[in-house]
Amino acid sequence: MKKYYFLMPLLAVLLCGAQSFALVRVPPIISSGMVLQQNAKATLWGWADASERFTVVSSWKTTADEVTAAPGGKWKVQIETPPAGGPYTITIKGRGNTVVLDNILIGEVWLCSGQSNMEMSGTKQIRDILPTSANDKIRFFNVAKATSEYPQEFADGKWMACNEESLRRFSAVAYFFGREINKELNVPVGLIQSAWSGTPIELWEPQSIIDSDPDMVKASKTIKTVTYRPDKPGLIYNSMIAPIINYTIAGTLWYQGEGNVPRAYAYEKMLTGMIADWRKNNGNEFPFYIVQIAPFSGYEQPVDAALLMEQQTRTLKYPKTGMVVITDLVDDLKSQHPVDKLTVGQRLAKLALADTYKKPIPVAEYRNPLYNHMEIKKDKVNLYFDYAPNGFMLKGDAKQATEFMIAGADQKFVPADVVKLEKHSIVVSSKAVPDPVAVRFSFTNIAMSNLFNKEGLPVNPFRTDDWK
Incomplete structure (x- = not known):
């Protein structure tokens, strides 16, 4: 029998190979607790x-x-x-x-993405509710930070029920949004956080999108190299969006823009290009809701923030988008990070409840007043708005709406002397501008106007001109 011993190792290999199969596997986002x-x-x-x-x-x-x-x-x-x-x-x-x-669980799933204001966790508003925060019907998946030159199939993370420990490290804005959806719809809510502090939008979309337009190419070449994030288009998309893009969601929340203020001119193209790409790869025309950036004194030029806000506003022409304005929520103009994430989450939730879930909420309660058009009558300018059917109101002690500027053909803006609130319009004028041609409202880095619609939402910053 010894003469057959040499065949036994070969037979063992053949038998093992005959019964060896690749295991069926799923990515981390497809897991228990999802x-x-x-x-x-x-x-x-x-x-x-x-x-x-x-x-x-x-x-x-x-x-x-x-x-x-x-x-x-x-x-x-x-x-x-x-x-x-x-x-x-x-x-x-x-x-x-x-x-x-x-x-x-089966319920409503939202992707929550952006930079530091989306990533921010453990705020005082969160710490105050931690002891009573446990809710198995709200669950989190936090995509681990990673970068890659090429689209990846694997993103690390784990589904966790909302409790004192998991909430401490999860997005405050996303949580407050999800809590409202859970309460109002009485359904489970899944929140997927994919966010990275300090990141410009170029990092969140494929290089091919950036390369499709010369303005986007030009802007992307000015991204500064820093130690706390990658610096090339697509690097975060490849590793933090591409691996989860197949996951079926109800919609996306996007809180980003500060990282693109120095090159605001390309932001509308970048944002709509990113939305289109994410929707195409997901196979679903899901709603996409934006948080407008907040006033901040640290930008280089006086209207840098306003120009980015303007680009964000233009995105609203794109299908199934919405935006919440937060110019009234700033507690410190020297910080890019307003601490009130509760109100931001609530405004996003009301937008989703009305727009996505078709709850009977008056439009002026979830859409900020938007400039529509103007009429010039001698030395006065009549301004007309969408989403202010019941007119306007002031908050605070001032007797007149603030942050209106008016200019003539010389393009020199001066503060409006008179701002008259009427039900269907706002009339502005200045003695220094007898022949007005343009008006700007809250069009600076630090403008925080006292003007709201009657439903309590701040008027969106705007300008009627397109002057450089």
Whole structure:
């Protein structure tokens, strides 16, 4: 029998190879404890053997979903989800293993992205509620920071229920938004945070989007190299958006812009280009809601912030977008980070409740007054607005609306002497400008006007000119 001993190692290798299969795997965002979008075709994806056939069994369904991996091993399937509820289980039965995902909730899922004001956590408003914050119907997934030259398939993170420990490290704005959605709709809410302090928008979209327009190319070449973030287009998109872009969501919250103030001229193109790309790769025309940047005294030129705000406002012409204005929430003009994240989250939630979830909320309660057009009558300018059907009001001690500037053909702006609030318009004039041609409102870095619509929302900064 000794003469057959030399065959035994070879036989062992052959037997092992014959029974060795690649394991069915899923990315971290597809895991136990996740929240899936309700009443949708929720996308699941992962990796398996080349062309492997397997089943996905969802505990809320009576039939299994059949899946076949691509020749390269990747697989993706859309599963019908029921109305909000849970917990449920998904069982993925592969040839070589079984993956069981349990404690799954079905509800509303939102991606929350941007720079430091989105990332900010542990604020006093958060610390005050930590002891009573536990809520298993609100869950967080925080995408780990990473960079890459090429689109990645894996982003680290873990689904966690809201509690004192998890909330301490999660976005304050996102949480306050999610808490309102959970309360008003009475459904589970999943919040995906993908944010990085100090990042310009170019880092959050593919290089190909930037390269599609000369203004975007020009602007991207002026990104400063610093130690606390990457400095090239696409580097964060590749590692913090691309790996999760398949996940089915209700919408996106975007709180960013400070990092692009020095090159505001390209921001509208960059933002709408990013929105289009994210929607295309997600396969869903989801709503996209923006937080306008806040007044800040530290920008180099006097109207730098206003120019970026103007670009953000122009984005509202893009389908299924919305914006909240926060010029009234600044506590310190020397800081880019207003501490009141509660009101920001509440305003975003009211916008979503009305615009996405079709709750019967008057439009002036969730859309800030926007300049529409003007009429010049001798030495006066009549200004007309959207989203102020009941007129305007002042807050504070001032007897007249502040931050209005008026100019003639010489393009020299002076403060308006008279600002008259009428129900359907605002009339401004100045003795120093007998023949006015242009008006600006809150069009500086530090403007914090006392002018609101009757519903209590601040008027959006604007200008009627396009002068350099």
